[in-house]
Each structure stands twice: as C-alpha cells, then as structure tokens.
Amino acid sequence: MHSADLASASLAALPVAARQDLRPINKALVLAAGALLMVAGWSISDGYISYLARLTAINVIVAYSLNLLVGYAGQAFIAAGATFAIGAYVSALSMMKLGLPFLAAWAAGGILAGIFGLLSSLPALRLAGAYLAMVSIAFNVVVEQILIHWTEVTGGPIGLPAIPRAELGGIELDERVMLALIIFIAVLTVYGSAALRQSQWGRALVAMGENELAAKSLGIDTIRLKAVVFWLSSVIAGLAGGLYAHSMQYVSPDVGTIFASFNFVLMLVLGGIKTSWGPLFGAFFLTLLPQLLSDFQRYHLLVLGIILLAVVTTAPGGLAQIIDSLMARFRGAIGRKASLGQSAPANISFAGLDESVAVAGHCELVASAIDKSFGGVTALRGAGIAVRSGMIRGLIGPNGSGKSTLVNVITGFDRADAGEIRFDERRIDGRPSSWVARAGLVRSFQTPRMFSELTVLENLLAAQFHRSAPPLVAALFDLPSSRRTTRQAIEQALGLARAVGLEGLVARRAADLSQGDKKKLEIARALAAEPAVLILDEPAAGLSAEEATALCSLLERLRAKGLAVILVEHHMDVIMRVCDRITVLDRGRVIAEGTPREVRDDPEVRRAYLGIERANIGAA
Amino acid sequence: MSRDGQPVKPLLEVRNLTAAYGSATVLYGVDITVNEGELVALVGSNGAGKSTLLRTISGLVSPAGGEIMFLGRPIRQLAPEHITRLGLLHVPEGRHVFPDQSAEDNLYLGAYRRLRSEGRKRIRADIEALFERFPQIAERRKNLAGLLSGGEQQILAIARALIARPRLLMLDEPSLGLAPAIIDVVFDTLVHERRNGMTILLVEQLAYAALSIADRGYVLSRGTVSLSGPSQLLLNDAQVRRAYLGEERHAFG
Numbered sequence: 001m002h003s004a005d006l007a008s009a010s011l012a013a014l015p016v017a018a019r020q021d022l023r024p025i026n027k028a029l030v031l032a033a034g035a036l037l038m039v040a041g042w043s044i045s046d047g048y049i050s051y052l053a054r055l056t057a058i059n060v061i062v063a064y065s066l067n068l069l070v071g072y073a074g075q076a077f078i079a080a081g082a083t084f085a086i087g088a089y090v091s092a093l094s095m096m097k098l099g100l101p102f103l104a105a106w107a108a109g110g111i112l113a114g115i116f117g118l119l120s121s122l123p124a125l126r127l128a129g130a131y132l133a134m135v136s137i138a139f140n141v142v143v144e145q146i147l148i149h150w151t152e153v154t155g156g157p158i159g160l161p162a163i164p165r166a167e168l169g170g171i172e173l174d175e176r177v178m179l180a181l182i183i184f185i186a187v188l189t190v191y192g193s194a195a196l197r198q199s200q201w202g203r204a205l206v207a208m209g210e211n212e213l214a215a216k217s218l219g220i221d222t223i224r225l226k227a228v229v230f231w232l233s234s235v236i237a238g239l240a241g242g243l244y245a246h247s248m249q250y251v252s253p254d255v256g257t258i259f260a261s262f263n264f265v266l267m268l269v270l271g272g273i274k275t276s277w278g279p280l281f282g283a284f285f286l287t288l289l290p291q292l293l294s295d296f297q298r299y300h301l302l303v304l305g306i307i308l309l310a311v312v313t314t315a316p317g318g319l320a321q322i323i324d325s326l327m328a329r330f331r332g333a334i335g336r337k338a339s340l341g342q343s344a345p346a347n348i349s350f351a352g353l354d355e356s357v358a359v360a361g362h363c364e365l366v367a368s369a370i371d372k373s374f375g376g377v378t379a380l381r382g383a384g385i386a387v388r389s390g391m392i393r394g395l396i397g398p399n400g401s402g403k404s405t406l407v408n409v410i411t412g413f414d415r416a417d418a419g420e421i422r423f424d425e426r427r428i429d430g431r432p433s434s435w436v437a438r439a440g441l442v443r444s445f446q447t448p449r450m451f452s453e454l455t456v457l458e459n460l461l462a463a464q465f466h467r468s469a470p471p472l473v474a475a476l477f478d479l480p481s482s483r484r485t486t487r488q489a490i491e492q493a494l495g496l497a498r499a500v501g502l503e504g505l506v507a508r509r510a511a512d513l514s515q516g517d518k519k520k521l522e523i524a525r526a527l528a529a530e531p532a533v534l535i536l537d538e539p540a541a542g543l544s545a546e547e548a549t550a551l552c553s554l555l556e557r558l559r560a561k562g563l564a565v566i567l568v569e570h571h572m573d574v575i576m577r578v579c580d581r582i583t584v585l586d587r588g589r590v591i592a593e594g595t596p597r598e599v600r601d602d603p604e605v606r607r608a609y610l611g612i613e614r615a616n617i618g619a620a
Numbered sequence: 621m622s623r624d625g626q627p628v629k630p631l632l633e634v635r636n637l638t639a640a641y642g643s644a645t646v647l648y649g650v651d652i653t654v655n656e657g658e659l660v661a662l663v664g665s666n667g668a669g670k671s672t673l674l675r676t677i678s679g680l681v682s683p684a685g686g687e688i689m690f691l692g693r694p695i696r697q698l699a700p701e702h703i704t705r706l707g708l709l710h711v712p713e714g715r716h717v718f719p720d721q722s723a724e725d726n727l728y729l730g731a732y733r734r735l736r737s738e739g740r741k742r743i744r745a746d747i748e749a750l751f752e753r754f755p756q757i758a759e760r761r762k763n764l765a766g767l768l769s770g771g772e773q774q775i776l777a778i779a780r781a782l783i784a785r786p787r788l789l790m791l792d793e794p795s796l797g798l799a800p801a802i803i804d805v806v807f808d809t810l811v812h813e814r815r816n817g818m819t820i821l822l823v824e825q826l827a828y829a830a831l832s833i834a835d836r837g838y839v840l841s842r843g844t845v846s847l848s849g850p851s852q853l854l855l856n857d858a859q860v861r862r863a864y865l866g867e868e869r870h871a872f873g
Contacts, residue, residue, distance in 0.1 A: 377767065399775065446797060515713050516667065
C-alpha cells in the first residue's frame, strides 16, 4: 500500500513529457472505439466495400505484428508474407482435410506460424541488419516454393479454392460478422502492441534493437527476448492469415511471395516504423491506393514508387511523422515553449540512493592468469584482478595496456584464451555476458552505449527488465501487474537519476544528451541493474572537475553500501581519492598492485604511466 | 596586434549564433572570434553547448540564427564537406576512425587532400614524424584501427586531423580517455603546431591545461559566452577558478 502511494506520488513529480510516455492506456476509450468500429463493420452490406474493409483490417494486424519485430526489436526479418501464408494454408487445410472446427484450425495456423517464427529467430542470434534480411528472403523463398510445388496438399500455383467459412458452435459466420471479428482482432492487436510498448517488455525490446551489447550488459537475455518477439509477431501474422483464408475463402501462393512480404514492410516504412499509429496509416494507404488506381493499373507501381521516394526523402519517419508535424503546427507554438526550460542545472542529491541501490551481500571476484590475444596482437598476458564487497579497486595503465580487454573478459564480452574468473568461488568464465550481468557483475562502457531513442528515464527502466518483467500476457493487455512493475521501476530510476544529477533531464532523449550526461546515464543505468560488482570504464572522462568530485562521493556511498567497484580511470585525482587498492597494467601485464600511495611511488608506474614530473606534483 | 607583431586577421567569426536540437535551445547568441595563428580555448561545464558550437560551425548542426564567417565569407549555408574543403577541420568527440582500415591508412586518408598537390613522399615523411611523436600508435600502424584501444583511437583521430594541415583545427576534448602522460604529449603537440602557424580552437574539460597553452579563452555557460579574454587573465579569475578549475589543478598542474 505504502509503496504504491509513493510510486504514484513520484509519477506526479515527473516532467509532463515523461509522464505522457507512461500514462496508462484509456481502456474505456479503446473499448468504445472498438465496439463502434465493429458495429460499423457489421453494418456494411456492400460486398466490395466489405472486401476492402476486411483486407485493410487484416493488413493492419500484420503491419502491427511486424512493427513489434522489425520496428521495436529492430530485427530485419522481413518474411511476414511467408508467415501469413503458413497461417492461411494451415488453417484452411485443417478445416478442409482434417475436418477440424474453425477455432481449432485457426489456432493450428497460429501455432505453426509461431513455430516458423521460432525457427527464424535462430539465424537472428548471429546475424543482424542486411545479413538477416537476406536470410529472411531465403526463408520466404523456401516457403513460397513449397506452396507452389507441393501440389497434392497446397493445390500448387492455383491454390486452395472454396475454403469453408468460419463457424462458431456450428453456426456459419456471414461476411458481416466475419468483418466484425476481423476488426475486433485488429483493435486488439493495435491495443496490445501499444500496451506492450509501454510495458517493461517494450522498453527491453527497443533497448535490444537500439544497442544489443548494452542490453546484454544490463542482464537482458537477448536470446530469449528474440525468441519471444519472433514467436509473438509470427503468431499474430499467422492468425491474420487464418482470418484471410476463411473470409476470402481462397488462398494462392501469391499471398506468401517475397513481394507480399515487401508490401508488408512497405506499410511499416511508409506509415512510420516504431510509431504507434504509423502501421495503421501504412496499412490503409497501401491497401486502398491500388483500388483507387485500379483504372490506371499499368501505372500503379510507378505511382507507388514515386510516393515512397517522396515520403522517405522528406519524412524518414513516414506518414506518422508528416501527420505529427502537421498536428504540431496546428497546435501552434504553445507546446514548444513549454518544453524549453528542460535543461535544468544538475542538482545532485543522494536522497533516493539508499532505496534505489539494493544492499549487496558479501561477494568476491577474482580473475587470475588471464591471457587474451586478438589475431596475433597480445592484449593480456597473465593479468589478474580481485575485488570484494565494500572495496573500490582502481585499474590504471597506459592507453592500449589492456584495461578494457580485461573488463570485457570478466564480463563475458570477450572470451579469455587462458586463466580463470571466480565470483564467490564459482567459475564464471565462458558464461555469456547477459548471464554474467544477471549474476551481479554489471559494467559500463568507455564510449557511452545509449538506447538513443529512449528517454533517460526509459534507459533506466530498461536496465531493470531482468528483475522486473511482468508476465508477457500482463504486458500485452496492460494488466495491473504490468503497470505495478513499471511504477516500482520508475521509483528506483528517479532515485538513481537524482544521484547522478540527471533528474531534470529524465524526459530527454538519450541521443540528445551531452557527452558528459551520457557518461552519467551509463553509471546510473548500470546501477539500475542492481550489481554486486560495479565495473566502470572511464566514468570520469568528459566530466568537469566539479562533476568528478560528485562522482567520487557517489562511489564512496556505493562502497559504504557494500558494493564492490572496479574503476578504470585516467583521472588521477579520482583514482587517488577513492581507491582502496590499485592494479596497474602495462602491455597486458600487471606491473604493480597496492594502495594508492604504494602505486604512486612505484618507479615502474611512474615511468610507464604517470611521467616523472606528474608523480612528483601528485606526491607533494 | 598579435604577439608576433603581425596585424590581427580574424579567421573565424561567429556572431549571435543560436542553435537548437528539436525543442531544446542549446546556444543563445554566441559571439566568438578566432584570429589567424591563435590557439583559442573554449571551456565550460557539461551541457554548456561547447560541442554544439563546434558542430554548428562545421555545418553538422544547422543554426537557428546568427552568422558564421570563415576566411571572410559566410559559411552558414554550406554543407559540412564544403566547409572542410575550405580548410576548417573538426575533430568531434568520440573517436571516429575508419575501423576497417589500418592505423597508417587512416592517416593517409587524413592527408587525402594534400596527396595530389604535395605528393606521397612529403605525406609519408609527415606520417613518420607523427608516429615518432606518438609511438603507441606507431607500434600498431598495421593493425586495423577498430582493434586499437579507445585511447589509441583517440590519438589516431587527432593525428589524422593534424596530417590534414587545416587552416583552422577545431578539437573537441582531445584529452578524453587518454593516460596522463599522453595528455602531455598531445598538448605539447598542439603548442608545437601553433608555433608552426596552425590556428586551433580547442574545447576541453581540462580547463586549466587548455588555458595554460592557449592565447585566449572563452567560457561558455548555458549556451552563452559568460567570460572571455587572454587566457592568463582567465586563469587568475576567481570566478573561473572556482567554477571550472576546481581540484583539477592539483592533479594536472
């Protein structure tokens, strides 16, 4: 009870822009709009208009399923036509050849499309971007060829005519009821994808799409997350295929060609990828345009090509961007003025820190005798480092001495050639990076790896995904448990934003932060993943003297709370002030280890790293 | 009059410059001048708009208002590559090396515009001189730049800019992520280049170190120039010392 009150109070304290991203969806409005659309659909008696409405609504469903996978999750898998065809054929054949009732047949189509989706997620574990797109085209071609050549089952190039209509409880659904059902599923899909985007799942998906390495470093299990989103997107597209088969009563391999897939992708690009209304615009546009141009069929593709070029070159965000900017112009300058004062000065406060950082139990990390080389270049030779709770371990050395490589090896981003890493006696070398992060070793990156399109707040929320993911069903339907996890995550995120001085910027897109603020967000985000061992790679680089001092206070507080910290840094004042012990690397070897004073006075360290004069001044 | 007794010629003049990212205004009417042969330091806290100012001058961000004159001509409307061809080179934050080419080839690419007029021999001599100055990248000259450490990439990006011999070099936090001993080498190099006639606009978080080698300095805070003057004066200004130099002096003096 108490924590819920706190959470809603903190939600009210958020800047308007941040609150808008997190406001719950108005379910009554969705229900009313959905009901209205269904009645409108039901009342259509004209056969041609009904056909267009069914086709449009089905394309809306597919476009939104693709927005989850290609948009939010950033996976360039573009074989939605194939998935759609699998759903359509399996559903039709299950009724025609196996005699299953409609609901069972429809579900079978969704299940098989889901299995196809899971299979397609396998190449995505290794490939991304253009390579993944190529593989998906190959997948699509395979499905297309099976549909064309397995004539005895699929009917070959002619396809399956006379597919039975959908029925419920033995009562056949006529065109009007079928349209209402399709509209119902379309509204559900639009609602579900909006709810998912606003949940912790949505933030994790976008985080993975924006920066997979950073997502892994925060403990997000990207293998599982990819499987889930491929599966979910494919099930939805497959179910849309089933609706198509039983309402059009005819399918041919044309629905599953690579060109059909491109058409779905085009809906997304033209409408506005990653936006909440873009897929809707795109689906309407690309379904209805060919009908409007049916008198000029020869020029249909030409017109489409010109429109696509015009939209993509003037508004890469698609129709949604064009409509957004028109709306903004309509609303006038009021909105713009309100958001001007956002760059508030950094007010650093540790008030919320105690609640926002979990107290770590005792732990110890020991890496020893680590060797690592990259194609002939030796980065580490027998290097080692150790840290335990309540201790700050400095890691210094010349540029190129292997500091970041050691961090990469410890956190599972690189695999050591030799040596062992133990965390509380348990071997963790060879484990994948997201596993290591979930075990409690969280690192930051030297060059900030932001989830650029997410706000500062959402960056911090995404980092809590591995601890605070609601069940997928709760996220899809915006159930109370999903909203509760978000509220609790916000509570912690705000405390951390305050502790690093980013509170005034929580609603700012991470891409628009200054370099120094990005570094601060890296630190806060690593803490949001609740580490036992916090590994910071040059956190003070780009910070002013004042900010570096604040960083020192933060690190001292974290140490007092029992965190173990490994600090890679060149700022010698930071290192000397906060470190309990320091390890010095040079050319991949440990050349010194000891207290700050011992290390500073070490002649080898002075020669290799500090330079003689500087060490003298530092000692004075 | 400059220190050498030559008449002062403004190379870069920025007047009343305003810039914004979307709805957030970052620069509010900034005026700065960089004269031929000067090393000018631009300091200020994080988010003050230092990087945005450089990005606006080099054409990466289009300004909302104001004027930018380089070599006496307005460059506000020009594309970034056009501005670079005029001899104004910007080394942005974040080590933008060509990762799939060797360190040495990165340097040759930096000298791309000099190759035709001066020939490969001259360029090679200059590259060898740079390698001598920065031995840690000389050792890795045949390695792909993407495999260099963060700090080594930073040095490579600076070296690649130096080899281009621009009329005006704008560096954004060259010290970022460098070991203390290397920072000294980088700053020494800038002093050396200035002595050889290069004009430099230096943005640095290490305000003390930057002002120590600069002729003049500007302090940017919240998108406007709050202080400017000869760097010795700024170094002794109580306000600057308190706000920007802080404890840095003890570590980097």
